[in-house]
Amino acid sequence: MKMQYDLDTLRERHSVRKYSDRAVPAAEIGQLRDLVAxxxxxxxxxxxxxxxxxxxxxxxxxxxxxxxxxxxxxxVAVADTTVADSEEIAGFCGEAFVMAATAMGLGTCFVGATYNPATVKIILSASEEIAFLVPFGYENEDGPGFLGKLVSKITHRKSILPEDFYDNSLGFFNLQEALERMPALRDALEALAAAPSGMNKQPARIWMGEDTMLHLGVAFKGDYTSIDLGIAKFNVQAVIPGKWEWGAGGALLSEA
Ligand SMILES: Cc1cc2nc3c(=O)[nH]c(=O)nc-3n(C[C@H](O)[C@H](O)[C@H](O)COP(=O)(O)O)c2cc1C
Incomplete structure (x- = not known):
């Protein structure tokens, strides 16, 4: 499974809401099926x-x-509500899928709300629920249309600067000190700024603890913030390889 992506590819991803008739080739569908498995x-x-x-x-x-x-x-991303951190893990895996599709030239969009749950082709067990869907396909070449452009303009706007994803109050080190210890943190902040989030609220925050490891949590809790946390963890490990502990405040453990 491809886990590393450069910043350009992370930034290339944007939410696509209007898809063309062009069929996704069987080879690409096959690769995505393998990834899902x-x-x-x-x-x-x-x-x-x-x-x-x-x-x-x-x-x-x-x-x-x-x-x-x-x-x-x-x-379709399904989370088992009886398993700890399942929504966060779903978000992490969803972004792995989204980035694989992006690298194939496909458009995607995390969708938590704007679909009809009754028509989703899946049977759920009692403890399962749909966390989100990710439509994928080629972007409509006519562009998003007037309303689509408006939605995209409002929702794609990145209101938070990369450095503001660093939480100085939780960090044992301030941003400057953390960057001196770990220059790659700069890329992690950019990767966070490129991450999708529910209603574009961008809740993820990162900090360096006394243990000199990076930790990731959310500035506030809301509808999609557990999923957003998982997405953010994927984007950070895409530029700084490591394995995240799950949960808010989890650390990025080095793989070596
Ligand atoms: C968990 C989650 C749920 C989302 N739900 C919806 C949705 O229901 N409808 C929609 O149009 N976009 C949805 N989005 C897409 C966000 O609005 C979008 O990622 C955000 O505005 C940033 O824009 P960008 O993806 O183009 O960078 C969702 C995103 C996430 C991460």
Whole structure:
């Protein structure tokens, strides 16, 4: 499974809400299926499923803040509510999927709300719930259209500067000291600024503890913040290889 991505590829990802008719080739679908199988084997408390060639879930239902159209393929991310940190792990794996699709030239969008749950092609056990969906496919070449542009402008705006993702109050070291110890932290801050988040709230914050390890948590708790935390952890380990402890405040352990 590809875990490392450069900053340019992380920044290339943006939420695509209007998909073209162009079919995703079978070879790409095959690679994404392999990735899903690997995620299902590797991570506990989460389950992923690919739905290919189904238009119903997104196109039969319209809700606010979405305006998502032309979807034929999507990933379903399921979290087991009885397993600790399952939503966060789902977010981490979802971003692994999103970045693999981005590297193939496909558009994606995390979708937590703007779809019709009744039409999702999946059977859930009593303790499972859908964490989010990720439609994927080629971006409509006509562009997003007027409303789509408006949604994209409002939602893609990165209001938080990269350095503001560092939490000086939780850090044992301030940002300057942390950067001196670990210059690659600069890339981690940029990777956080490029990460998608629910309602673009960008809640993830990073700091260096007394243990000189990086820790990641959220500035506030809300609807999607556990998923956002997992996404943020993926983006940081994409530029600084390591293995995250799950949970808010978890540390990035070195792999060596
Ligand atoms: C957990 C989660 C849920 C999201 N839910 C929706 C949604 O229901 N509808 C939607 O249009 N976008 C949704 N988004 C996409 C965000 O609005 C988008 O990532 C954010 O505004 C940043 O824009 P960007 O992805 O283009 O960088 C969601 C993103 C995340 C991470």
């Amino acid at each position: 690997e995620l299902n084997r590797t991570y506990k408390g989460v389950r992923f499923s690919l739905v290919v060639n189904d238009g119903e879930t997104f196109n039969s239902f319209k809700r606010t803040y979405g305006m998502i159209s032309g979807v034929k393929n999507y990933l």
